Amino acid sequence: MSKERVVVAYSGGLDTSVMVRWLIEKKNAEVITFTGNLGHSRELKGVKEKALETGAVRAYVADMRKEFVEDYVFPALKAGALYEKTYPMATALGRPLLAKGLVEIARKEGATMVAHGCTGKGNDQVRFEVSVQALAPDLRNVAPLREWEFRSREEEIEYAQKHNIPVSVTVKSPYSIDENIWGTSVECGVLEDPMVEPPADAYQRTADPTTAPATPEYVEIGFQHGIPVSLNEKALDPVTLIDMLNAIAGTHGVGRLDLVENRLVGIKSREIYEAPAATVLHFAHTELERLTLDKSVFHMKNQLSAEYANLVYNGLWFTPLRSALDAFVNETQKNVTGLVRVKLYRGSMTIAGRQSVHSLYNAKLATYTTEDTFDHQASEGFIKIFGLPVKTYNQVNGSGAFLADPHNLFAGTDAKK
Ligand code: ARG
Numbered sequence: 001m002s003k004e005r006v007v008v009a010y011s012g013g014l015d016t017s018v019m020v021r022w023l024i025e026k027k028n029a030e031v032i033t034f035t036g037n038l039g040h041s042r043e044l045k046g047v048k049e050k051a052l053e054t055g056a057v058r059a060y061v062a063d064m065r066k067e068f069v070e071d072y073v074f075p076a077l078k079a080g081a082l083y084e085k086t087y088p089m090a091t092a093l094g095r096p097l098l099a100k101g102l103v104e105i106a107r108k109e110g111a112t113m114v115a116h117g118c119t120g121k122g123n124d125q126v127r128f129e130v131s132v133q134a135l136a137p138d139l140r141n142v143a144p145l146r147e148w149e150f151r152s153r154e155e156e157i158e159y160a161q162k163h164n165i166p167v168s169v170t171v172k173s174p175y176s177i178d179e180n181i182w183g184t185s186v187e188c189g190v191l192e193d194p195m196v197e198p199p200a201d202a203y204q205r206t207a208d209p210t211t212a213p214a215t216p217e218y219v220e221i222g223f224q225h226g227i228p229v230s231l232n233e234k235a236l237d238p239v240t241l242i243d244m245l246n247a248i249a250g251t252h253g254v255g256r257l258d259l260v261e262n263r264l265v266g267i268k269s270r271e272i273y274e275a276p277a278a279t280v281l282h283f284a285h286t287e288l289e290r291l292t293l294d295k296s297v298f299h300m301k302n303q304l305s306a307e308y309a310n311l312v313y314n315g316l317w318f319t320p321l322r323s324a325l326d327a328f329v330n331e332t333q334k335n336v337t338g339l340v341r342v343k344l345y346r347g348s349m350t351i352a353g354r355q356s357v358h359s360l361y362n363a364k365l366a367t368y369t370t371e372d373t374f375d376h377q378a379s380e381g382f383i384k385i386f387g388l389p390v391k392t393y394n395q396v397n398g399s400g401a402f403l404a405d406p407h408n409l410f411a412g413t414d415a416k417k
Contacts, residue, residue, distance in 0.1 A: 003030045005111035006142060007102050009128070010035050010059070012047045014167050015117040018156045019144045020054045021163050023115060027142070032109050033059045036101045038068045038094045039181025039239070041205070054165050060105055065181055068097055069238040073182050076312060077281055078226040078336075079329045080289075080305035083313045086259050087271075088278035090183030095124055096317035099131035106139055115142040123264050127315030134318035175202060181242050183255075183275030194260050194270045205246070206274045209253030209347025216345035218352055219248060221284045223340070226333030228281055242277045249276030252344040264314050280349060284340035287351050292335045292358045301332055 006023055010016045010033035020031050033051040037044050044061060051059035072093045083089055102114045114132055118125040120143070129141040150156045153172070160167045174189035184204050190196050200208060222230035231241050249255055255276030263269055289298060308325050316322065338356025342349055364373045 003028060004113065005030045005032060005106075005109055006113040006115050007032045007034055007106045007109060007111045008056070009098055009102055009114070009116045010047070010051055010056075011117070012044075012050050013117075014153065014156055014160065015145065017050070017054050017165050017167055018150070018160055019115060019117055020051065020056055021159070021165055022144055022148055023142070024055050026144075026148075027113070029113065031056045032105060032111065034098075034102050034105045035059070035061045036064045036098045037062065038097070039065045039243075040179055050166055058109070062101060064097055064101065065239045066237075068094065069181065069242060072097055072317075073242075073278075074227050074238070075326055075329070076308070077228075077278075077285055078333050079308040079325065080282065080286060080301065081309040081312055082282060082305070083309045084259070084261055085306075086257055087261065087273055087313075088183055088275045088282060089309065089312050090180050090273070090275060090278065091178045091185045092123065092127060092313050092315075093182060093317075094178075094180050095127035095315065096131040099128050100135060102128075103132060103135045103139065106136065111139070113140045113142050115144060117145060118143060120146040121263075121265055121267065123313065123315065126264055127317075130315040131318055177204065179204065181239065181246070182278050183273055186272040186274070187269065191270055191272060198258060198272050202272050203256065203274060206250040206256050206276055207253045209256075212251065212253040212346045214346075216343050217248065217252060218341055218343050219245065219280065220339060220341045221245075221281065222338075223285065223288055224337050226285065226329075226336040228285075242281075245277035245280055247276075249280045249344055249349075250274070253347040254344050254349050255279035256347065280342055280344070283349055283351075284342055285336070287340050287354050288336055288338050288356060289332075291354050291361055292338065292356050293332060294360070297332050301329070304328065 004027070006027065006029040008016065008019060008023065008031055010020070012035070020033065023029050023031050033056045035044065035047050035051075048059040048061050076089060076093055081089065083092070099114075102116075105111070106114055116125065116128045118128060125143055125146070129143070132139055132141055150159065157167065175186045175191065176188040178185045186202050186204065189202075191198060191202060220232050221228050222233075222235075228238070228241055229235060231244055236244065255274055255278065257273040257275065257279075258270075259273065260268055260270045289301070293301065304325060308322075308329070311317070311319070311322055311325070335356070335358035337358060338354065340351070341353035343352040364371055
């Protein structure tokens, strides 16, 4: 009988290296590794060789940065999706794409299982496995970290040494770090105490705002149908644009976030995020929408952006709800074309200008000068009708509640005497 095959989401770190060996041993399976590059600072060279040395029969490495940005990051940007109004979801957006990569290799290799290195109490296991269920309902999900015997990093290292698994036992960061082009997520260590201010070494890719350049820098972002297409008047491909903006905004200490968040699995956790480009792009994109979207569309979209964020965070990327929300969002982005200027300075980001051929800002209506064309008289009738229910209610029930003087504001004044 030929062995079953399992495709492993492989990073080359300790957990996934031990996993390769463990799956061979415990599941009697043939292991194939898959490593998706979503934009890491760390070198992916050598990952393939390492996987093979560890016991994989084949190892795949794929550059997925373009697909990640175009098909995952940009839809979320257009939707204004920030989880709990804050987190741009670099990690959450990456998981469904990595799951898709796993499934594609599983099909090619005729595998019956896919495995990931997520723990049993995080969101990422959910994102991986729900995505696999959507894309390949017949494949089995294996999560070794939920079932294996190791209780500490030391036990894993011991196992690795026993099996001659090449692990670089360099100085281990006290943090758990996940990173891609859209941002870095940092947790564990001293960060587990929400009252502890993140020490300097918790930050991986942004400057400390207090020592960032003393002169502000302006960036000008051009959008076309809600998608960033240029930076400082230079047309750029999506990956280059985000890389460059990460560097610029990171230099100014912009994009640091410190969040206590609600996980899908019921617990609250505290995480530090560094997402310089994502922070600036979400901000600039919304500013352009303020200028170009119809009022009611802008308001409705704000409500749906929370739904979109929840869906991404909860691992429901490959669902009909996401397709439906994307259809709505894309419809709203038809006129979100224009230019936004943002000022970066020591950790802060401010709007410095916006412009669009689809701008709904009408200077003749907005001005307080003699150029004004707004019909002031028309307001009288408008307010009468608009306020009619309020007037009627108070005619019937009296307006005492709002007129009482609980703070005794007029005590001792002439009016009261
Ligand atoms: N809390 C974030 C999320 O669920 C990030 C999870 C991974 N974080 C990490 N430091 N490894 O999307």
